[in-house]
Each structure stands twice: as C-alpha cells, then as structure tokens.
Amino acid sequence: MNINIPRVLIAGDRSSAGKTTVCIGLSGTLRVRGFEVQSFKVGLDYIDPGFHTLVSGRPSRNLDGFLMLPEVVKEIFVRGCEGADIAVIEGVRGLYEGLNYSDDVGSTAQIAKILHCPVILVVDAGSITRSVAALVNGYESFDPEVQLSGVILNNIGSERHGEKAELAVEKYSGVKVIGKIPRRSDLGISMRHLGLITATECKNRWNEFNSVLNEINKSVEENVDIKVLLAMVKSASRIEEADSKIFTEKRDRGKELKVRIAVAFDEAFNFYYQDTLDLLSLEGTELVYFSPIRDKKLPEGVDAVYIGGGFPEIYGEELSSNTQMLDAVKDFYDRYGVIYAECGGLMYLMEQLEYTPLQDLPGRKTELHRGGSFEMCGVIKGLVRFGEKRVVNYVEGEFRKDCILGKKGNRFKGHEFHHSEIILKENVDFAYKMLRGEGIKDGMDGIVSKNCLASFAHLHAASYTGFAENFVRSASAYQ
Numbered sequence: 001m002n003i004n005i006p007r008v009l010i011a012g013d014r015s016s017a018g019k020t021t022v023c024i025g026l027s028g029t030l031r032v033r034g035f036e037v038q039s040f041k042v043g044l045d046y047i048d049p050g051f052h053t054l055v056s057g058r059p060s061r062n063l064d065g066f067l068m069l070p071e072v073v074k075e076i077f078v079r080g081c082e083g084a085d086i087a088v089i090e091g092v093r094g095l096y097e098g099l100n101y102s103d104d105v106g107s108t109a110q111i112a113k114i115l116h117c118p119v120i121l122v123v124d125a126g127s128i129t130r131s132v133a134a135l136v137n138g139y140e141s142f143d144p145e146v147q148l149s150g151v152i153l154n155n156i157g158s159e160r161h162g163e164k165a166e167l168a169v170e171k172y173s174g175v176k177v178i179g180k181i182p183r184r185s186d187l188g189i190s191m192r193h194l195g196l197i198t199a200t201e202c203k204n205r206w207n208e209f210n211s212v213l214n215e216i217n218k219s220v221e222e223n224v225d226i227k228v229l230l231a232m233v234k235s236a237s238r239i240e241e242a243d244s245k246i247f248t249e250k251r252d253r254g255k256e257l258k259v260r261i262a263v264a265f266d267e268a269f270n271f272y273y274q275d276t277l278d279l280l281s282l283e284g285t286e287l288v289y290f291s292p293i294r295d296k297k298l299p300e301g302v303d304a305v306y307i308g309g310g311f312p313e314i315y316g317e318e319l320s321s322n323t324q325m326l327d328a329v330k331d332f333y334d335r336y337g338v339i340y341a342e343c344g345g346l347m348y349l350m351e352q353l354e355y356t357p358l359q360d361l362p363g364r365k366t367e368l369h370r371g372g373s374f375e376m377c378g379v380i381k382g383l384v385r386f387g388e389k390r391v392v393n394y395v396e397g398e399f400r401k402d403c404i405l406g407k408k409g410n411r412f413k414g415h416e417f418h419h420s421e422i423i424l425k426e427n428v429d430f431a432y433k434m435l436r437g438e439g440i441k442d443g444m445d446g447i448v449s450k451n452c453l454a455s456f457a458h459l460h461a462a463s464y465t466g467f468a469e470n471f472v473r474s475a476s477a478y479q
Contacts, residue, residue: 025220
C-alpha cells in the first residue's frame with residue numbers, strides 16, 4: 001500500500017542558516033491558511049520540536065536515521081501525519097552532515113531519501129551573492145538521489161542583494177529561488193549554551209514571544225512564494241507503507257491501565273520525545289505531569305517517576321528552594337520507588353549542583369543566569385559541576401547488569417548532550433557499558449541504586465524498543 005502525504009523538508013546549507021525560523025514561520029503561515037500542519041525534526045534535538053509544537057498545535061516528532069531503521073522512520077512519519085494536511089520537516093545542521101564523512105547515516109539527506117521529500121535549501125546569503133550559485137550547484141550535484149526542489153535565501157541585506165543572488169542561482173543551477181528573507185535581528189530567538197531557549201520558557205513570557213512569532217510568520221508570508229511552495233509540497237511521491245509495527249503491536253498490550261508514571265515537566269525539565277511518551281501510554285501507562293519547581297509533592301498514587309533532560313542548572317535556585325519536592329523525591333527513592341532520570345534528571349538527583357554561567361556567545365543573544373552551588377535531591381551521593389567542555393555524541397551501549405529498563409546483554413542507541421560532569425563521592429554500580437560515547441565515568445553510564453536508574457544517555461523508545469515495556473513492568477512490580 002502506498003500513502004500520499006504532502007510534505008516538504010527544510011534543510012540548511014549549514015548550522016544556524018535559519019531553518020528553525022523558516023519552519024516556524026511556514027507552519028504558522030500554513031496554519032493561518034487553514035492547513036493542519038504536522039512538524040518533524042531530523043535528529044535528536046528537543047528544543048526545535050518544542051517550537052514546532054507551540055506553533056502548529058500538534059506534537060512534533062523526531063526522525064533519526066542512526067537510531068531508527070528506515071521502516072521505523074516511515075512508521076513514525078505516517079503515524080504522526082494522521083489527520084494532518086501537510087508535513088513540514090526541519091533538517092539538522094547542513095543537509096549532508098551526519099555521523100560519518102563517508103555516508104549519510106544520521107543526516108537530513110538520509111531522511112529526505114527515506115521519505116522521498118522535496119527539499120528546500122535555506123542558504124545563509126548574508127555576505128555572498130554569485131557564490132550562492134556555486135554553493136547550490138554543489139548541494140544539488142553532491143547526491144542525485146536528494147530532490148533539491150527550491151532555495152530560500154536568508155539574511156538578505158537589501159533588495160538589490162537578493163535580486164543578484166536569485167539571478168545567479170537560477171542562471172547557473174536552474175533551481176528555483178522561492179524566497180528571499182531580509183536580515184532582521186529582532187526575529188532571533190535567544191540562545192544559551194546548548195542552543196535556543198525552550199518553548200516552555202518562551203510561553204511564560206508569552207506577550208513578548210507571541211509578538212516575535214507574529215513577526216516571523218509575517219516575514220515568511222511576505223518573502224516566500226507560498227503558492228509555489230505548496231505546489232512543491234503536493235508533488236511529493238507516495239510512500240510505501242512501513243513494515244514496522246512498533247506502535248500497533250503495543251496497542252493490544254495497553255488496553256487496560258497498568259501504572260501511573262509521574263513525569264517532571266516545567267521550565268527546568270522538558271526534554272522528552274513525543275513518541276516515547278506515546279509508547280508508554282500504549283503500554284498501559286497514565287502519564288501524570290508535575291513541576292519540580294512549583295509543586296510541593298509528587299502526584300498521588302504514582303508507581304514511577306520519569307525525570308527527563310532540560311536545564312536544571314539555569315533553575316538551580318528555584319529547584320533548591322523547593323525543599324518539599326526534593327524531600328518527596330528522596331522519600332520515594334528510599335521506599336524503593338522506580339525512578340528513571342536522563343541527563344538533567346540525573347543532575348537533579350545528585351546531592352549538589354554547581355553552575356558557573358558561560359560568557360555571551362559571540363554574535364548571539366544569550367541569557368545570563370546567576371551561578372552558584374545548589375542543594376539537589378541527594379539520591380546519588382556526589383555533585384554535578386557545569387564546565388566549558390561540551391559533550392555531543394551519538395551513543396551506543398550495552399546493559400552490563402539487569403535494571404529497570406532491561407536485562408544484561410541488551411543493547412541500545414541514543415545520544416548524550418551536556419556541559420556537565422559528575423563527581424561521585426562513593427563507588428556506584430553502572431548499568432551501561434558505552435560502546436560509543438563518553439558516559440559518566442570511564443566509559444560507563446546509567447547509575448543504578450535501588451530502583452533508580454540515572455544516566456547521561458538519552459534513549460528513544462522507538463529505537464530501544466524494550467524501553468516502554470520494561471519501564472512499565474518495573475513500575476507495575478513496585479505497585
């Protein structure tokens with residue numbers, strides 16, 4: 001069976017070319033025109049999908065060719081598009097950037113080929129004109145299987161600049177320029193050490209941010225030929241139905257509610273993959289959300305706690321001052337409650353968090369926050385220290401002992417993304433041996449203590465398919 005879903009993939013010639021701004025503006029503009037827009041993000045980023053979700057009104061989803069088999073990519077895409085009119089996919093970094101120099105694994109190009117997507121290349125043309133044509137020619141000829149359908153020129157300095165760049169591209173490459181977006185410093189979204197600030201934080205400053213969104217939508221509406229873009233979107237070829245049945249297989253198991261899992265979600269913790277949450281629900285889980293910043297206790301009657309990634313270092317003072325929640329989490333742990341924590345969640349479970357703000361990044365808006373030393377939950381004896389070293393890796397790991405997420409010998413793929421290091425006060429047991437990536441210490445990750453598992457590694461439940469089943473089974477045993 002073939003499935004026809006109108007779609008477009010917005011790629012960049014490099015990081016920070018303007019992909020996110022274009023995707024936000026395009027999704028907003030299409031939604032105003034009455035389209036139901038489903039957004040996706042190539043790669044394992046959490047922050048961009050938050051903005052997609054905010055603008056489209058539908059949960060954005062991640063697609064990654066390193067973590068996921070092609071059939072799984074198709075299944076997530078087709079399932080995500082149920083009820084949507086158009087899919088807008090944002091790429092990652094440059095179009096061809098991936099895991100290796102020798103193939104396209106983990107790249108935007110790989111996803112474009114799996115899903116047979118028309119590709120719109122966003123080029124940062126801020127300081128070039130005729131050279132844009134050479135750049136576009138290179139991207140077009142590099143991989144003939146990638147369908148490069150159009151170009152959007154970003155950061156245009158003047159009308160004349162845009163005209164010259166457009167004429168050069170269309171003369172020398174034949175690829176149509178469908179947009180020329182002027183350079184505007186007021187349309188930027190604030191940056192910090194791991195990227196953009198999150199959509200959850202922006203919503204709390206809604207008056208200011210809503211005006212930025214409106215201006216982004218207006219800029220895309222006025223400077224991109226939406227009619228031509230829609231024709232490209234509708235030209236996408238049909239997708240063969242995926243062989244993968246990860247989600248449908250779990251539907252039968254989740255008919256009866258089994259457990260309640262408390263999920264930490266606020267400005268400090270909001271790094272979750274929508275498909276991971278969906279798979280937990282399909283496994284028979286009621287997800288109950290709480291705020292470690294504002295709530296004074298865990299939700300009633302929960303069988304497990306899930307603390308995802310985020311920016312606890314930015315909100316160290318607020319988290320530390322909420323001693324009732326710190327005590328509630330520690331008490332739950334002491335009673336052998338099931339706790340799973342990733343990265344930011346790992347930091348929250350330490351005794352202490354030390355944060356020294358980095359300096360402003362050159363040429364970018366960066367929020368500065370007060371540093372200091374902050375008391376955390378004390379589940380894991382030791383401290384987390386924020387440093388300048390930036391760890392960004394795809395990871396592969398093997399379970400070296402049984403834990404709440406799997407059995408010895410199980411393997412997984414994931415990623416790690418942080419600026420922090422863990423300094424332990426005592427010997428601990430580790431669940432994971434990292435076959436690729438750094439982990440917490442000496443190539444080990446996944447601290448295990450009682451029914452708690454805390455790691456730097458982020459897992460995606462559609463990649464490590466034992467995630468949801470094992471997590472729910474462990475929570476049910478506690479129940």
